[in-house]
Amino acid sequence: MINIMILHIFFxxxxxxxKFLLHYSSPIFLSGIRMSIAGSILLxxxxxxxxxxNFTKGHVWLYVQLLVIGVxxxxxxxxxxxxxxxxxxxxFLLNLSPFCAALFSFLMFKERLGIKKWIALLIGFAxxxxxxxxxxxxxQSLGEIAFISLPELAALGAVCAHVYGMMIIRIxxxxxxxxxxxxxxxxxxxxxxxxxxxxxxxxxxxxxxxxFPFFGGLAVLIVISxxxxxxxxxxxxxxYSVTFLSFTDFMCPCFAAFxxxxxxxxxxxxxxxxxGVIVLIGLYLFYxxxxxxxxxxGQQKVVPxxxxxxxxxxxxxxKEQQH
Numbered sequence: 381m382i383n384i385m386i387l388h389i390f391f392x393x394x395x396x397x398x399k400f401l402l403h404y405s406s407p408i409f410l411s412g413i414r415m416s417i418a419g420s421i422l423l424x425x426x427x428x429x430x431x432x433x434n435f436t437k438g439h440v441w442l443y444v445q446l447l448v449i450g451v452x453x454x455x456x457x458x459x460x461x462x463x464x465x466x467x468x469x470x471x472f473l474l475n476l477s478p479f480c481a482a483l484f485s486f487l488m489f490k491e492r493l494g495i496k497k498w499i500a501l502l503i504g505f506a507x508x509x510x511x512x513x514x515x516x517x518x519x520q521s522l523g524e525i526a527f528i529s530l531p532e533l534a535a536l537g538a539v540c541a542h543v544y545g546m547m548i549i550r551i552x553x554x555x556x557x558x559x560x561x562x563x564x565x566x567x568x569x570x571x572x573x574x575x576x577x578x579x580x581x582x583x584x585x586x587x588x589x590x591x592f593p594f595f596g597g598l599a600v601l602i603v604i605s606x607x608x609x610x611x612x613x614x615x616x617x618x619x620y621s622v623t624f625l626s627f628t629d630f631m632c633p634c635f636a637a638f639x640x641x642x643x644x645x646x647x648x649x650x651x652x653x654x655x656g657v658i659v660l661i662g663l664y665l666f667y668x669x670x671x672x673x674x675x676x677x678g679q680q681k682v683v684p685x686x687x688x689x690x691x692x693x694x695x696x697x698x699k700e701q702q703h
Contacts, residue, residue, distance in 0.1 A: 384620075384628050387612050392635025394605040396467040396643055397597055398459065404594040407459035409587040412575030414598060415451060418606030419569025426561045435566070439556060442548055443566055450545015451571035454538050456578075461534035466646050468637030472511050473535040475504060475630050475659055478666075480543040491621070500666035504630070507658030510651040546625075550617050560614035568606065624666065630659045 401410055426433050462470050478501055485491040493501070512528060528536075545567075552558045579587065588594050616625055634656060640646040 383612065383616060384625070385631065387609055387616070388628070388631035389635055390604050391609045391613075392471070392632045393639050394601060394609065395462065395471050395632075395636045396639045397601045397604070399462055399467045399640070399644070401594060401597050401601065402459060402463050404589045404597075405587055406579065406583045407463055408456055408575055408583055409579040410598075411452075411455040411459055412572050412577075412579050413587075414572065414602060414606070415455065415568045415575060416572025417598075418602045418610075419565050419567070419572055421602070421607065422561045422565030422611075423569055426559060426565055429559075433562065434558075435562075436556070439552065439558075442552055443563075443570075446545050446548040446552070446563070446567045447570040447574070449541050450548055451567045452574050454541035454545060455571070456575065457534045457538035457541065461531040461538065464529075464531040465535065467640040467644075468633055468646060468648065468652060469511055470535055471633035471636035472508065472652070472655060473532060474539055474542075474632065475508060476536060477539045477543050477629055478504060480540045481546070484543055484547050485621070494669055496669040497666055500662040500664075500669065503662035503665065504659050507655045507662060510654045513651060546617065549614055553614060553617060560611050564606075564610050564614065628663065630656070630663055 398410070405413075458470075465473075482493055482497075482501060486493075512532065549560075549563055552563050553560055613625070633652075637646070637648050637652055641648055
């Protein structure tokens, strides 16, 4: 859990920094320049370790899905919605990722959730309701479906793209043995180039209003989010389920709201605190079920930090297998 806490302390700063950069740039261009630079850095690092700089043609389709859906679509939707939402609220909407993770895990990996986990997920969803009730006039002016604004819907679309991308990353790293820096480098660089081409076609060519604060903030964002957090997150997939990691994302909006309050003076309303408490209860129930699910038959228990491939080697008695 310490690594997860460190992850979100850093990750919580990424959305406020991105919000700052959107004052000086357009959403698609910001996504393109960020991903292409970060991908180049990761691929350069991976190339120095040539033993792991490998790419199999049979896995091209997986990389294409990750590149287009998991990075390109995800970040364009994220930055467009972040242009209209506060950093704290936007980060909180990312807490819907466990619902998408549970669905994708069931469809792609046949993973099933127990009753306690479903209850935890429902509690987490209930915790998001107060945040949906805080739509600003700017959000409402763009249009709404029921009580959810279009920027909020875009954020939810980014959540689905993120979870799908994590599933593909899981396949590439765990099943095919790719290094996390290789997977992230290819997907970031490819999606960055695609986003820059899209920006040239759709956006005003005056992409940056003030270069000095933009590139300074961009450098900080790339180091924190793309280099540190992204590789730490993908490495944690080896030890925890994608659904559980997605649920721990509730910590990110807490840090994001704190940073936004310190840096931008954004107000934190009672809706945020109410949502935080409810989601925290759901996380506790989910984590308890995660611990009880990972066990060795008999009296010995497997701690949650055990590698998944080690768990798969545990031999189950024949009587238990028949059930």
